[in-house]
Amino acid sequence: MSEPEIDPQVIDALSKLVLLRYGRYLNEDQLAEVRTGVEAIAKVSEELRAVKLENGDEPFFVFKPYRGDS
C-alpha cells in the first residue's frame, strides 16, 4: 500500500486538539514531535478508511451484562 498524502489542514486541526489538552506539558521541540506523531496517526487513519466494510462487519467485542450475585 502506498503512503497516503495528508491535507496539512487536517494535521493543523488535529495538532491543535492535542495541544489544547496537553500543550502545557510541551516545549517547542516536543510540540514539533507531537505534530510529527499526529501526521503519522493521520496517515494510519487514511489507511484504515481506505478499507471498505459492510454494515454487518462487526468488531469482535462482546458485552456481557453484569450481576455480582450470579
Place this chain on the structure above:
Amino acid sequence: MQAIDVVFKPVRQLSELVKTGQTSPTELTEIFLDRLDRIGPDYNAVVTVTRERALEQAHRAEQRGDAGQSQGMLYGIPYGGKDLLATTGIPTTWGAAPFRNRIFDYDATVVTKLEKAGALLCAKLAMVELAGGMGYRQPNASFTGPGRSPWDRETWTGGSSSGSGAAVAAGLVPFAIGSETWGSILSPANNCGLAGLRPTYGRVSRHGAMALSWTLDKLGPLCLTADDCGIVLEAIAGQDPNDPTTTDQVFRYDESDISKKTFRLAILKGTLNDVDEDVRANMQAALDILRNFASIDEVEFPDLPYEAVTRTILSAESASAFEEFMDEGGPAGLTAPEDRHPYARSAISAQDYIKALRIRTKVAMIADDLMAPFDAIIAPSRATPATRIDMDFRGVILGSAKDTMGAVGNSAGLPAISVPNGFSNGGLPTGIQFMGKAYDENKVIAVARAYQLRTDWHLQHPEAVIPYSIPP
C-alpha cells in the same frame, strides 16, 4: 551442588535433580539469588531481588516433606517475573521512574499460579518503561538503564521484556515471565537466543499485570527450550474470574515424542526480501533443516493495512489506559526523551479505533483460513540481529521490511514461539518464529521442539556468564 551443575539446565532437568534429591529448592534458590545479585547489574536485568520471599517459599516447599515426588515439574524451580506483575509487599515499578516506589497488596494471577505449582519467585525483572507503550525508539528507556545482552553488553536485549530476556540468557533464573502487546516476548527471545512463547490471547490471565492495551496484551514464558515453554504455559494458563477475557479451553502440554513426526509449514511470500543478510542466511539454513521433517509452502496475506490496524488499537487503548497519567503530565518523569510526549495518540478518533476493530475481525478470519492447512507459519523472529545499545532501533529496520507476522499475530491473538536459529557474523543470536492458529500452542511448540532436536543453537550460552567449577 555448584552453579556449574544447575545453571543453563532446562527446567525439565532441574526438576529431575530436585525430585531425585540431588539438590533442594533452597540450594537452587541460593545459587540463582547469588547470580542475580552478582551478575544481574552487568546487564541491567533486575529491578528487585526477592530474596526473602524466594527463600521462604523454598523453605515452605521443603517442609511439605515429599521432596516434590508428587509435585509438578515446576516444584522448587526459581524464576523471575517482568516487573509489571503485581506482587504483595514488593515494589512493582512497570520500569518507570514515577512508579518506582509503588507497592500492590495482592499478587497477579500468574504469580499465584506459579506459586501453587511450586515455582519460586526470585526477582522482579527489568523492562522498558510502561512496556514501551509511550513510543520509545532506543534501548535507554527504563529507570534501570538499557537492557544489555549477555551476548554482547553493547547490544540490546530487545524489549519490552528486556530483563526477562537478559536474566534467562545470563543464567540468572531458569525461566522468566514476560508480556507481549506487539513483539515484547519474541524480540528479547530473538536478541537473547532464547525460546519465547506468546500464547493465544486469553490463554493466560492478565489480572494484576499492567494494562497497556486490553485487547492485545498477553503474558508468556521466556525459557531455554521450547519444551520448557510448554511446561511453564501449562502452569500459568487457565480461566480466571478476575480476567473475563480468559478462555475456558484447558491447556495441557502435549509432551509426546515428536522425533518422527512430520509437519506442514508455510512461509510468507517475500518475507526474506528486506531482512538483514545474516538473518536471511540463518533462515535459509533453518529452512533446509525443516525440510527434513516438514513441507514448506509459500503463502500470501491479502493486501490489508495490518500494521495500521494493530498500531491504532494499541495507541488508542494505551491512551485510555494511561489517560490519568498523561493528564497529570506524568510522562515528563520517564527516562527516554521520546516517551515524555506521547500525546499525539489522543488525536485518534473513536470512529477510527472502531474501524480498526472491525478490520481486525476480517484479519482474524483471513489468518485462520490461510493457516487452516498448516501447523504453523514461519518467519525470521526479527528482521535484524540485536542493534547497538545507543542506536535508534526503529531506524535500522531495513528498507520496506514490514512486521506483518507481528501485526497479524498480535491483532488476531495468535500464538507464536521464537527459538534461536544461528548467529550473525558479529556473534549475535538470530531467531525463527512459528506462528499457529488460535489455541494451537501445542502445535507450534511441537514444531519448535522438532527443530531443536536437530539443532544445538539453544545449547550455546554467552561465554561471559558460563559458570566454572570451583575446587572444594
